Amino acid sequence: MIMDKILLGHGSGGRLMHSLIREYIAPQFDMKMLADSAVLDGDIFLGGKLAFTTDSYVVSPLFFPGGNIGELAVNGTVNDLSMVGAKPLYLSVGFVIEEGFTMDSLRKILISMADAAKKANVKIVTGDTKVVDKGKGDGIFITTSGIGVVSGGVELGPDKIRPGDKIIISGTIGNHGVAVMSERNGLSFEPPVLSDTVSLVGLVDLMLGFEKDLRMMRDPTRGGVATTLKEMATESGLPMIISDSLLPVPDGVRGACEILGLDPLYIANEGILLAIVPADTANALVGTMRSHPHGAEAAVIGEVGEGDPKKNGMVLLKTAIGGTRIIDMLAGEQLPRIC
Numbered sequence: 601m602i603m604d605k606i607l608l609g610h611g612s613g614g615r616l617m618h619s620l621i622r623e624y625i626a627p628q629f630d631m632k633m634l635a636d637s638a639v640l641d642g643d644i645f646l647g648g649k650l651a652f653t654t655d656s657y658v659v660s661p662l663f664f665p666g667g668n669i670g671e672l673a674v675n676g677t678v679n680d681l682s683m684v685g686a687k688p689l690y691l692s693v694g695f696v697i698e699e700g701f702t703m704d705s706l707r708k709i710l711i712s713m714a715d716a717a718k719k720a721n722v723k724i725v726t727g728d729t730k731v732v733d734k735g736k737g738d739g740i741f742i743t744t745s746g747i748g749v750v751s752g753g754v755e756l757g758p759d760k761i762r763p764g765d766k767i768i769i770s771g772t773i774g775n776h777g778v779a780v781m782s783e784r785n786g787l788s789f790e791p792p793v794l795s796d797t798v799s800l801v802g803l804v805d806l807m808l809g810f811e812k813d814l815r816m817m818r819d820p821t822r823g824g825v826a827t828t829l830k831e832m833a834t835e836s837g838l839p840m841i842i843s844d845s846l847l848p849v850p851d852g853v854r855g856a857c858e859i860l861g862l863d864p865l866y867i868a869n870e871g872i873l874l875a876i877v878p879a880d881t882a883n884a885l886v887g888t889m890r891s892h893p894h895g896a897e898a899a900v901i902g903e904v905g906e907g908d909p910k911k912n913g914m915v916l917l918k919t920a921i922g923g924t925r926i927i928d929m930l931a932g933e934q935l936p937r938i939c
Contacts, residue, residue: 638651638652638653639651639684639686639750640652648749648750648751648752648754649749649750650747650748650749650750651681651684651686651747651748651749651750652745652746652747653677653680653681653745653746654677654743654744654745654746655673655676655677655680655743655744655745656741656742656743657669657672657673657676657741657742657743657744657939658738658741658937658939659672659780659937659938659939660738660780660784660937661780661783661784662705662709662739662740663705663708663783664779664780664783664784664795665779665782665783665792665793665794665795666775666776666779666794666795666796666797667712667779667794667795667797667870668708668709668712669709669740669742670708670709670710670711670712670713670716670742671712671713671715671716671797672795672797672870672939673693673713673742673743673744674691674713674716674717674720674722674724674744674799675716675720675797675798675799675870675871676744676797676821676870676939677691677744677745677746678691678720678722678746678748678799678800678801679799679800679801679819679870679871679873680746680819681746681747681748682748682799682800682801682804682817682819682873683756683804683817683818683819683873684750684756684817685750685751685754685755685756685804685808685814685817686748686749686750687748687749687750687751687801687805688720688721688722688746688747688748688801689722689723689746689747689748689749690722690723690724690725690746690747691717691722691723691724691725691744691745691746692724692725692726692727692728692744692745692746693713693724693727693742693743693744694727694728694729694730694742694743694744695727695728695729695730695740695741695742696730696731696732696737696740696741696742696743697729697730697731697732697737697739697740698731698732698733698734698735698736698737698738698739698740699731699732699733699734700734701739701740705739705740706740709740709742716799719799720799720801721801722746722801753812754808754812756814756815756816756817757815757816758816758832758835758836758837759836760815760816760876761815761816761832761836761838761876761904762815762878762904763838763904763905763906763907764879764903764904764906765815765876765877765878765879765903765904766876766877766878766879766882766900766902766903766904767829767840767842767874767875767876767900767901767902767903767904768874768875768876768877768882768885768886768889768898768899768900768901769825769847769848769872769873769874769898769899769901770800770803770872770873770874770875770889770894770895770897770898771796771848771871771872771894771895771896771897771898772796772848772849772850772853772872772897773820773824773825773847773848773849773853773864773865773867773869773872774793774824774849774850774853774856774857774864774867774869775793775794775795775796775850775853775869775871776795776796776797776821776867776868776869776870776871776938776939777824777867777868777869777935777938778793778852778853778856778857778867779793779794779795780795780868780935780938781856781860781935782856787856789852789855789856790852790855791850791851791852792852793850793852793853793856795870795871796869796870796871796872797870797871798870798871798894800819800871800872800873800894802892802894803873803889803892803894803895804817804873806888806889806891806892806895807875807885807888807889810881810884810885810888811877811878811881811885813877813878813881814875814876814877815875815876815877815878816832816836816875816876817873817874817875817876818831818832818873818874819869819870819872819873819874820868820869820872820873820874821868821869821870821939822868822930822938822939823866823868823929823930824864824865824866824867824868824869824930825847825864825865825866825869825874826863826865826866826915826927826928826929826930827866827929827930828874829842829874829915829927830915830927830928830929831929832874832876833912833913833914833915834913836904836913837907837912837913838904838905838906838907838912838913839904839905839906839908839911839912839913839914839915839916840902840903840904840905840914840915840916841902841903841904841905841915841916841918842901842902842915842916842917842918842927843901843902843917843918844917844918844919844920845918845920846899846900846901846902847864847865847901848897848899848901849864853867865917865927866930867935868935868938868939870939871894876904879903882900883900886898886899886900902918914926915927915928
């Protein structure tokens with residue numbers, strides 16, 4: 601997909617962003633695996649493999665119901681490490697601050713970052729600060745990088761997925777995107793919708809302790825559940841089949857989507873995960889996840905289909921009326937500047 605200029609959609613997490621990465625960025629750096637975190641082969645660190653990730657946060661507004669850009673940056677980075685089975689250890693943080701940004705707002709952001717790091721049991725150990733001219737930024741941008749360790753025996757990836765495996769989601773969908781959108785546009789919904797930004801480190805530890813044969817995990821941030829499932833299907837070469845009736849959509853998100861003509865499957869999340877797990881332990885794993893506060897609404901939402909040349913790499917949604925709908929990646933930019 602050739603374009604001569606960057607569009608907002610290139611940062612959506614959807615089809616345009618994947619095209620940008622695959623056609624322009626990855627070839628220049630000889631990247632083989634395109635994932636939010638990299639597990640570095642052959643690098644042994646504290647008895648396991650080193651995992652590394654980096655992310656930038658440009659969310660607008662900076663403060664939204666349920667969180668702010670600071671805790672979002674910490675939680676998002678530790679969650680990316682957790683999705684490859686790593687225990688997050690250390691973070692760096694870089695700030696680009698616009699001249700005129702208030703010290704009070706900066707203090708609130710820093711306090712929230714420190715609190716989020718403490719909850720995730722990680723240390724922020726280094727960083728950088730730059731200031732740009734007034735009008736040349738947007739308040740504050742934050743870049744965080746993190747390292748962690750993947751214990752011996754933990755191997756997650758699309759090549760582990762098998763037909764018949766179950767698809768698990770850890771909680772309700774759409775909360776973060778709707779919370780940011782409502783604050784940005786001065787909207788209110790009943791019941792109120794709060795961002796779900798949390799660290800998933802504790803939940804993932806619980807899951808790995810229960811089921812050593814987890815196949816793959818991803819957190820459905822930009823592009824939502826639909827785009828993340830499409831990534832899993834494409835990378836594994838197998839179809840993913842989910843049921844509309846099993847998707848946990850909270851009333852506030854559902855109502856907002858109906859009013860605004862949005863699909864909750866494509867709305868960003870910041871505190872849930874998708875996991876592919878063996879069928880014979882899926883229900884027991886869900887029960888274990890529900891014992892954790894960040895997995896209280898975990899559910900099986902579908903399964904991995906059999907290999908079929910006509911359906912391989914597809915995501916299929918079984919509708920409430922008995923039909924089947926093909927789910928693709930987010931095409932453009934549903935909600936810009938969401939994380």
